[in-house]
Amino acid sequence: MSRLVVVSNRIADPRKTAAGGLAVALGEVLNNSGGLWFGWSGKLVDEPVGTDLPVHKQQAGPVTLATMDLTREDYEAYYVGYSNGVLWPVLHYRLDLADFDAGYIEGYRRVNQTFARKLMELLRPDDIVWVQDYHLIPLAAELRALGCQQRIGFFLHIPLPPPLIFAAIPGHDWLMKGLCSYDLVGFQSRADLDNFTRYIQDEAHAQDLGEGRWRVFNRTLQAGAFPIGIDVKEFESLAAGAESMDMFERMRREYSRRKLLVGVDRLDYSKGLPQRLRAFRELLAKYPESRKSATLIQIASPSREDVSAYTDILHELESLCGSINGNYGELDWMPVRYMHRTVARARLPGLYRASRVALVTPLRDGMNLVAKEYIAAQDPDDPGVLVLSRFAGAAEQLKEALLVNPYDTAGTAEAIHVALEMPLEERQQRHQALLATIRKADVHWWCDSYLHLLGQAEAEESGTPWLRL
Template sequence: MSRLVVVSNRLADPRKPAAGGLAVALGETLKSTGGLWFGWSGAVVKDGTPGEGELRVHQAGPVTLAEIDLCQEDHDAYYRGYANGVLWPVFHYRLDLANLESGYLSGYRRVNHLFARKLMPLLKPDDLIWIHDYHLIPLAAELRAMGCDNRIGFFLHIPLPPQQILAAIPSHEWLMRALFAYDLVGFQSEADLLNFSHYVKAEATAETIGAGQFRAFNSTVQAGAFPIGIDVNEFQRLGRAHEAVDTYENTRTEYSRRRLLIGVDRLDYSKGLPQRIRAFNELLREYPENQHSATLLQVASPSREDVDAYADIQHELESLCGAINGNYGDFDWMPIRYIHRTVARKRLPGLYRACDVALVTPLRDGMNLVAKEFIAAQDEADPGVLVLSRFAGAAEQLTQALLVNPYDIPGTAQAIQRALQMPLAERQARHAALLENVRKYDVHWWCGQFLQTLAAVR
């Protein structure tokens, strides 16, 4: 078996996996092949030289970890600037928030070149290389330029927007051409794959030479949809641990007179949080029987708070929650419990299990694993209901959820009301179908399917 080499923006230690994370997905294969994981250490060297960084290699059991530091200038241009200031907003359909006039592209290319230069001496001829996410789109092209002829796969964890949105990026031709240096490119959904197909045919006059195979720029690439999943068994084991059980029991006791709704998100403009709060407000106004009955627990983990767009949405969210609590709240009931901090992962299964409805309503999301975690955490005899945005990648698989358009505030409120009133038999039937899908297409299926396809690409 070929050794697996994983490259991601941030290095992960497979000895310390978080259930459902990338380390869980890749840990077994890395261990069985004596694999290598390469990535940024997370450290920023204030006085470092651009395009340079110290490489440190050490062992984590049978897995080799190779980490590199970035200097401040490279971090600001590559990570904060181009990856998260240009690619993240554009790929989430937010051209209005993208800094398209910036000079960050040179830093993005410089760091990808640095990664390739440091990785190349560590490679073996038969290594299978798997590169992850939007930070590292040009990495295969950099490796090819240095003589690497290994099989290289790429997986995009975030959405790929339509051609017209992609074409707004000044360097879009170079960026998409870089994908043709890969043997296999994977997306979260069939919609993303279709967007890729439309782009390369319209912008690069690519020729379709087989199912998911495209030829352009004198190269051929295989593309496919590989929806990522969670480790269901691991997450359910986490749910049986004392931290999750305590959280469940405490939550049920604290809110014994309430119907609980849950939202767990990073504080990001892609997650549709203001729209969700407005829909909850609509629920209370149009269906007043939910007053003094329904409580929304909204967790919004801090994220990039030094960026103006994130600070703006935080202020908007706090204002909305305060207004609703002020208008509807009473001495013994607050409609919204807003938590602006990260909740420990070991508590999440208990929190999910204690709630009657999950609101997973992003404006755009590559997949959204909270939806799958909520399903895995439920009591099969008395399960909660998932209200899911049609614009999350998960919606392609989780069709038994109540699918909503998060921009349609009244429609989302109607779906929440339906979820709160859904009979037990319907809840059980929907949950059984959802859980079957989540189990079948789990994180191990995702990993195996991608690597098998990569190994078989001709």
């Protein structure tokens, strides 16, 4: 059986449940093949650019964890500058926030070249390599340049915008050629896949070979949509744990006379947090009966606070929360409970279960697993309602949620009102359908279906056995 090699910007020890469902799912497949997980260690060293830094190895059961440190200059260029200052905003459709002119691209290339060189030393002839996310788009091209013949797949966890938006990136053709150096490119949604195929057809004159296969840049690749899920059983187990139950009981006691709404997000301009708060303010203004009965708990965990765009949104959120509470709050009721910190994962299911409505309203999101976690945490006899942005990748699957346009303040407020007033029978029917969807397409399905297709393609072209899960 072929060994699986996972490459990502950061790695996690799959034995630790705090690592989350993705790490656990990847860990299972890596365990089965005695696999290798390669990535940045998260550590910075004060060495000159170009210093030949070593690879650190440790065992996590049968899985080898291999990591590299980064120099501070490489970190600033590759991670902060290009990955999060150029690619993140553009791929989330925010050209206005991209810093195109700072010259970060050379650092991005350099780190990908270094990763490729170090990874090549660790590869075996029959390995299958699975690269994760936008930090490492050119990695396959760099590996190919070093003579790598192994099968290499790529999965983009965030959105891919339409061709004209992607083409705004200087060097967009180089990036797309890098994507096409993979054997299988996976996206979160059909919309992202469609944007990819439109680009390679319009810009690179790709030949459609049918069944998701394309001939482009003198090679054949396959592309598909593989919407990522959660480990539903693992999350249900977490929900039954002591910390989750304690949170649920506390919320139920403290807000016994209220209907709770919940939002759990990283502090990021893609999440639509100011728009969400404005919609909640519109709810209070338009439906006076919601006053003193509806409380929004909004958690916005810290994220990249050294970037000015994040500082701006932090100040905007604090101003909006203060304004709403000042205009509508009473001595015994505050409309918004805003927390700019992280809540322990083991406690979140209890908060989800205590909330009548979840607001998952990003302006653009690759998938958004909070929506799926909220569904998994609900009491099927008395479930809450998911209000979901149509611009989240999850909206393609979760049709029974109340889908909203987060740019439409009045429309989102109306949907929140409908969710708060929805009768029990309708809530149960919607939840039953949503739960069936996330059970069927869970994180293990995502992992298995992607690797099965990548392995099949290898068997067709080389005749070697593919990775069996």
